[in-house]
Amino acid sequence: MSPLITLSVAYVLIKRLRYIASLGIIGLLAVGARAGEHSIFAPYLGDEAPQILETIETQKEDSIEITRLRFLNRTLPDNSIVSIYGILARPAEKSARRPAILVCHGGGAMADHVEPAVKHWASMGYVAFCQDEPGIADSKKMRSTGYWGQDRNPWRCKPDPTRNQLYDGILAALNGFNLLRAQPDVDPDRIGVTGGSWGGYMTTMVSGLKRDRVKAAFAVYGGGFYDHGTVCQDALARRGTENRALWLKHFDAGNFAGDITASYFFAAAACDWFFWPPSVQATLDKIHSDKNLVFSPNTSHALAFPGGNTGPTPVDSRAHRAMQEIAWMDHHLKGEGKPFPICSVAEKPIRDGAGIRVTFQVTSPVPVTAATVWYSYGETPWRTRHWKKLECRASTAGSYYATLPVEEPDQPLDWFGLATDDRKISVSTSLLRVDPPALGFTDADRRTVLWTASVHAPGFDSRLWHPPYDGSYRGGRFRFHRGAFNGQPAIEITGQYALDCFGLRGLSLARDRSAGLSFWARSPSGTGFTVQLVNEETDAVYHVWEVNQPPPGQDWKEVRIHWSDFRPGPHAKPPMLSEKTAKLRIITPAGADLFFSQISAITVEP
Template identity: 30%
Template sequence: MRSSAACAARLPTPPPSPSAPPTRTPARIWSASRRPAEGCVSRSSPPSRFRPALSLVYKKPGTAAYSPAFRTVTVCLSADSLLSMGKRQSSSARSCLSLRLSPLLPAFIFLTAFSMAPAQEAPAPPPAPAQEQKQQPPQPEPAAPLAAATLWDVLRLLGAPPASTRGAMQGLTQQVWYEGEPLKGKPTRVFAWLGLPDAAKTSGPWPAVLLVHGGGGKAFQEWARHWAERGYAALAMDTSGQGPDGQRHADAGPNQDDGTKFTNFTDATARDTWTYHAVSAVLRGHALLASLPEVDAGRVGITGISWGGYLTCLTAGLDPRLKVAVPVYGCGFLGDNSYWRDRTLAAMTEDGRGRWLRLLDPSQTLANAVCPVLFVNGTHDFAYPPDSYRKTFRLIPEERRTLSVQVDLPHGHIWTFREVDAFIDSVLRPGAGSPPLTRLGEMSVEGRRVSAAALSGPSPASAALHITTDTGRWHARAWRTLPATVTGSTLTATLPEERPLTFFLTATDSRGLVTSTPFQESPGTAENTACIPRGRLEQDFYDWDQRHAAILRLARTEKPELVFIGDSITHLWGGQPTEPHGGRGQESWDGLRAGRSALNLGFGWDRTQNVLWRIGHGELDGLSPKTIVILIGTNNLAGTGNARKNTPAEIAEGIEAVMLQAKFKCPSAKIILMGVLPRGASASDPARAEITAINALLPDLAKAAGAVFLDIGSQFLDAAGAIPADLMPDSLHPSSKGYQIWADALRPLMGG
């Protein structure tokens, strides 16, 4: 949320009322956002030339009003947001505004602020000479793109509690049904389990927690019971349209499957998406929970697991009333790296993917969270990798974030992580005997010595250093744990000499609860560029952009049965688009094609990142080929001023990304993944060992993706491991004889 809804949606100024004071100017609105929009007075002192007036009016939330008499705009703000603004002052008493609000006020109040005209007005310019002018019809302003900050009508969703029904108590839990958001104009309902503590053992009002399940989950009765037994009211809502039996009910909202989550939509249909409905169900659940007489509305937190963690990150940035948030696994920046980046996100259109990331990725809202946040994840998480996780938690200021990243932490609907319970206790039940977690600061590295300070919480009882020298896919990296020492509140360890190196420290307190520092990389260790889409990087014998445009034109007119994806090795083989320098294996190309339509997506000098860019920019959109052949990766072994050299593990990850994106763009196609061909004249060429390492990783990746792996490299080598000149004259690109070897190997797999 880059600006408040009040600043994002300006109300037009009506004509002045005859009774309106002539010196009043249109309203200045104090934004509840952390970053004031242009034209809004910030939380710091307003300009001294304005004299703000304050009016607090109790009204129904979710409305706005314009007062012609005072030329003021009235907008609804959260009481908590106003309290957080504190006291505004400036050097001039005339511009001083103090807010002294009781936490006992209703959840919403109205703030009206208007600015007086400057004390001395500049003289008005003389009127322009009268002259005949053509009246131009007013031009409508183009509609601004929908933003994450305005997608949800937060004021309405957090206002009056939704209509609901409650079933009979089943021990400490009971079934609840409450009103959801309309789906395509039809009403929906949300099912939830409500947990309440035993009133005979503990008196209310109780703190409360919202419980958000992940993919494949449901409203878990056991989860609500877990928190009720700990003295909390808890609401575990279902975000996939399921009832208590785990089956979708008649009034369900969108399903939670990946196809529904990542469907293409427009700004007009954004409120029919799963994410919109799921977040709305959480916000409505908060309004319902806070309305219960048994609940202390000023002590409500949220925790979610996996996709529920994703929803927790989104909600924490939208709901200023939350006092604590704990996303487990889930994070933002899913377009940068995640399980879905090369799968369902890649299958979307370029426009649809951009809109999804702009509106529904937690990176768009989390920075607006005002509560403390605990982030819990593992080093090997298959869905939410550490790099995207780090970008996510850095959106929260250091003083309000705590990390608990652990090696080999399992992924599942696990609500028994004791760090989660202890963190929420320390915020919602301070002084109840549960000390906070140890919060660690950033690591400091001097030579091989790495250290970090415990900024708050109990002193660590022990510490450890965790390292990996692997690159490439995060969930495939092997981590080692080394000893670290604790001196007072400082953790210290010695880094090994191995490079590249990724590392972080953990602290364990006397209760066995683990917290961590952010991870760091040694100099030279960087993001895997093989997976970051890039347009043209190198100048070659052809026009890269023109070839891309030609392919897009062909894709609209041709219906290829065969598609070949690659670099110059594929580019120079044959087929369309035609290449003046190509056609080196036209005879074998035509023989393999056997009259079938084929499209050549080979680009000279391309690396995996270039192919990812091309796929993301439409080269496979709308195609339904029977077979896709992929040969890419050899150019990633060459570093230039435009792109660094990649490691074998990084290249394998980049090849996997290409394969997955092709699979999800063309789900009915058979994917044939080629091993990287040998290069370099002799067996002693350094590239040979690297290619062997790449190809050793590819069979398992192909199998996991349902693709066929084909390695024909040995057919290009003689007994001594050299590449014969009649097969590859330059020890890199095949001759017509070399292309025939490739065609003969492919024919049994693709017919013809």
């Protein structure tokens, strides 16, 4: 029988009192004068483990023991209960106190989805637990039961934030943490929390609310400050000022990040569809404890760097969001391995001819094998940026620099330094912004650089082409061909599909007096295609201009599209070329077979 901890009858007797306290009337179990003390979660900040309602099964699998169970999340005033399903895994071999990991699932998932993670942590000597998290979980498939709020809107907080379905999700994670901490084979001083996407949000939330009870945290993609740059900020704003303020107070992990005492790592995607760099940076800025980070350039919900989840070291993405999360937890919870490198910026940027020199420092206990700088145009939308890579030069020991090219002297540039050590662990600096006018740049320094889009197989250092992140137009596929056009690479799209090209700079296209686009294409299928220019507002609203192209023929043919050929889509707001124009999209119909290569802007003819 698995050594599960249950509660006395006293737990049930105080259920009404806990509910009253959750409304903020009293803070019975609040810990310290921190943000959590004044939140609706105050009654759940102690160490009391939840009552186990049912032990579904306990079984052995290889070297680990797995227990499936349901615990009491809370009792409502009408005496109905919220029951949460969870999975507990531990090494089958009996031992003294072990380190432990709480795994938080992402949006639309549930405990069963992260079962591989719980099992793998157990196979490495940890006691691990995961639970369904209502408000985040797939409500139709999860095994938990109960009242899930007054409606399906996760942003509604009036008239009572405890009726928001996300409330039970956060309680489930807090109760899951307490259940894990109470296990007889768990060292309560060595517990970590990890999760990706909404699970990264939950990792940050639990770490802030549980404070010194969490020793290590590894958040992937998601964190706090949903109003600082996320796909959710517009939906939150539409609920009204008062509701928005309530949600940010009670449900935004950023409000509790300042109470984190754990060693905290944030692995973020610089072009993430859901969580944008400003929200990541705001979360990190709020944390005062030991912290570290890495930005993955040119990816969304993927970590394409050594130590991430796309290589070069193979990784089971169901078991771990990133390879280096294992090293982070092993170091902080087991005392194994050396610390991670730290990237910092001590020198101010300086003008270097026609560019701006930026410098960062890497402090590492092991040799650094790669150091690069990544930059993007500061005026363009976060999700449609292309981060450009600059190889660094070493100046002094551990110091690296590169020069950012300045094309538009009145526009900012954003950058970060990225370093990898010989263990395949990658870290980066914070996201930084440089302002060319502050360094003496004027309109006279403007350079005309006509836009071109490389056509070659994607890598994390040059990913320009990607299907729409929103999942639209997924009836076909695309692939790269080497030497398909006069020895040059080409892209082939087959079937009904859409392919986005990132990194367009509409402001420069307008200022350069460009005339349109030029590329070479052929269509063995005899089908035409559509080309779109996409503008994105800060609230993730799109404005589209498009032109339908006839079949180019079966042989290679140069296609020229003038800006005047594009027509606005519904609700498109001019101008077509602006600082918000950063994406080109090619759409093909069913049955299509389209090849294209050598895309570039064309100048106004004299």
